[in-house]
Amino acid sequence: MNKDLGTYAPNTWCPGCGNFAILTAIKTVLKILSEEGLPLENIVLVSGIGCHAKIVDYVNVNSFYSIHGRVTPVAEAIKLANPKIKVIGFAGDGDAYGEGLEHLVFAAKRNIDITMIIHNNRVYGLTTGQYTPTSPLGFKGRSTPQGTVELPINPLELMLSSGASFIARAFSHGLELLKKIFKEAILHKGFSLVDVLQVCVTFYNMYEYYDKRVYELKEHNPKDFDSALKKIREWDYNSDASIALGIFYRKEIPTFEERVSEQLPQEQRARDLKIKEILKASL
Ligand SMILES: Cc1ncc(C[n+]2csc(CCOP(=O)(O)OP(=O)(O)O)c2C)c(N)n1
Ligand code: SF4
Ligand SMILES: [Mg+2]
Incomplete structure (x- = not known):
C-alpha cells in the first residue's frame, strides 16, 4: 500500500482548489490514527456527488460513493451494521445543507457516531456555479445572474439546535488547524460535524476575504451550550464579521x-x- 494513503486515480480538481488541503489533512490524520492503533480496514469513507466527492478516489481506504444528498444516511447505515467501523462522510454544501439537509438534522438529533466533513465552498462546484444554502445574499452565479434574493442559513446553529454533540469550523487555507480539528472530530464519540470553508477558486474565490477575517477560537469553553451559540452566531455566513475557526461545541452523551x-x-x-x-x- 502507498505509504501516504494516496491512490493512482488522476486528480481532476482545479489547481488551487481548497479540496487539496482537505485531502492532505485527512490522509495525514488517518495515517496517524492507524499508527496509534486504529486499523485502516476499520475505516470507511462515504461521499456524495460533487467536486468534493472525488476525495474518496484519492484516499486508499475502503469507501462508498453514494448519491447527491445521501451521504449521511449511507454513513449511518454502515455504522449501524457494524458499530466498530469509523465512518467519515464527505459532503458538499449543496449536498449536505441542500438536498440532504433533513438527514443531517436527524443524524445530529440521534447522536449517531459518525463524522461529517462538509466541503462548504458555498457554491455548486461540479455543476458550474449555482447558489447553495450558504451562498450570501446577492451571490451572482449561473442560476442567479442578478444575485440571490435570499439569506443563507447558518449550518452550525442548525446543528447545535438539532442536538449535534461536536461542532467545528475549519478553513482550507491552514493545514495544521484542519488536521487538528479532523482528528478531534473523528475521535469524538457521537455525531461530529466539521464545516470546512473550502475555497472554490473557479466559481467563488474567497481566499482573500477569509484570510482577512478568520481567527482561531481561544479561551472558549466548548462544553457550554450558551457560549457555543454565542460564538456560532458571531458570523451568520452573510455579514462581514470576523470568522471563528475551531471547536464550538463538544459534549459526551450516549x-x-x-x-x-x-x-x-x-x-x-x-x-x-x-x-x-x-x-x-x-x-
Ligand atoms: C439527486 C441529484 N440531484 C442533483 C444532481 C446534480 N448535481 C450533481 S453535483 C450537484 C451540486 C454539487 O454541489 P455541492 O454539493 O456543493 O458539491 P461541490 O461540487 O461544490 O463540491 C448537483 C446539483 C444529482 N447528481 N443528483
Ligand atoms: S470547480 Fe471549484 S470546487 Fe470544483 S474542483 Fe474546481 S475549484 Fe474545486
Ligand atoms: Mg459546494
Whole structure:
C-alpha cells in the first residue's frame, strides 16, 4: 500500500482548489490514527456527488460513493451494521445543507457516531456555479445572474439546535488547524460535524476575504451550550464579521447505537456475540 494513503486515480480538481488541503489533512490524520492503533480496514469513507466527492478516489481506504444528498444516511447505515467501523462522510454544501439537509438534522438529533466533513465552498462546484444554502445574499452565479434574493442559513446553529454533540469550523487555507480539528472530530464519540470553508477558486474565490477575517477560537469553553451559540452566531455566513475557526461545541452523551443495543433482547445480544465469535475464529 502507498505509504501516504494516496491512490493512482488522476486528480481532476482545479489547481488551487481548497479540496487539496482537505485531502492532505485527512490522509495525514488517518495515517496517524492507524499508527496509534486504529486499523485502516476499520475505516470507511462515504461521499456524495460533487467536486468534493472525488476525495474518496484519492484516499486508499475502503469507501462508498453514494448519491447527491445521501451521504449521511449511507454513513449511518454502515455504522449501524457494524458499530466498530469509523465512518467519515464527505459532503458538499449543496449536498449536505441542500438536498440532504433533513438527514443531517436527524443524524445530529440521534447522536449517531459518525463524522461529517462538509466541503462548504458555498457554491455548486461540479455543476458550474449555482447558489447553495450558504451562498450570501446577492451571490451572482449561473442560476442567479442578478444575485440571490435570499439569506443563507447558518449550518452550525442548525446543528447545535438539532442536538449535534461536536461542532467545528475549519478553513482550507491552514493545514495544521484542519488536521487538528479532523482528528478531534473523528475521535469524538457521537455525531461530529466539521464545516470546512473550502475555497472554490473557479466559481467563488474567497481566499482573500477569509484570510482577512478568520481567527482561531481561544479561551472558549466548548462544553457550554450558551457560549457555543454565542460564538456560532458571531458570523451568520452573510455579514462581514470576523470568522471563528475551531471547536464550538463538544459534549459526551450516549450514542444512538449504544441505545439501540441496550434495547435488544438479551437472547439477541447473546446470539450476536456468538456470531461475532464464530466469524472471528474463522478468519
Ligand atoms: C439527486 C441529484 N440531484 C442533483 C444532481 C446534480 N448535481 C450533481 S453535483 C450537484 C451540486 C454539487 O454541489 P455541492 O454539493 O456543493 O458539491 P461541490 O461540487 O461544490 O463540491 C448537483 C446539483 C444529482 N447528481 N443528483
Ligand atoms: S470547480 Fe471549484 S470546487 Fe470544483 S474542483 Fe474546481 S475549484 Fe474545486
Ligand atoms: Mg459546494
